[in-house]
Amino acid sequence: ETIEVANFVLTKAEESTSILLDTANLIISSNEQKKDGIIKSDHLFQDTHELIKIYSELHKYRELLRNYPSNAIYYVEMSRLYISLSMYEKAMKHMEYALYLAPTNRYVIRSAVRLYIHQGKNEKAFSLLRKVSKMNDPWLLAPEISLTMILGKPQNSANKSLHIIESDNYSPFSITELSSSLATLEFEAGNNKKSRKLFGRSLEFPNDNSLAQ
Secondary structure, three states: OHHHHHHHHHHOHHHOOHHHHHHHHHHHHHHHHHHHOOOOOOOOOOOHHHHHHHHHHHHHHHHHHHHOOOOHHHHHHHHHHHHHOOOHHHHHHHHHHHHHHOOOOHHHHHHHHHHHHHOOOHHHHHHHHHHOHHHOOHHHHHHHHHHHHHHOOOOOOHHHHHHHHHOOOOOOOOOHHHHHHHHHHHHHOOOHHHHHHHHHHHOOOOOHHHHOO
16 A cells, blocks of 8 residues: 555656655665565666775764764764665664664654665654654654655644644744645645645745755
């Protein structure tokens, strides 16, 4: 059912948010890799220079962690580098360290969610986002709403997300992704008037995600 919903989102690409499309693409990609029985690299290395650069970055972050072992961001960056090498077990291990060190850090959480989805751990990504939902962070509520749509889960955060947008307590930039996600949700529900209004809010100070619709 999750694959069917993801395919449906891709057929409605022009009406879906970038976050929603990204989630759908990662789910489809993960499913195809499982079918093939292989793990495909995210990057095809043109020459050894790129490999050397990645391993050099890994060495740099290892050295940094020797001096700053509690820096969660360094673990995230190492995880991202391991993903580039298709070393997903190490990537997951380092991301879990990052979450342990900074369980409420927005950047760490969003990075972890993306990795989980990439690995087909959609329920784990959903569980993490629901766990931090009480933070009322618009940058975390946006992917929660998008993933909830993909998985067909109850939308428990839609009302409070709308309240956040209407409260005027956040800058237009801070709510651009959340407005876009809610606009897509309203559009799917057939509420075109609300959808247009929310899309308008998302374009007041757009980023790449809110523009790519």
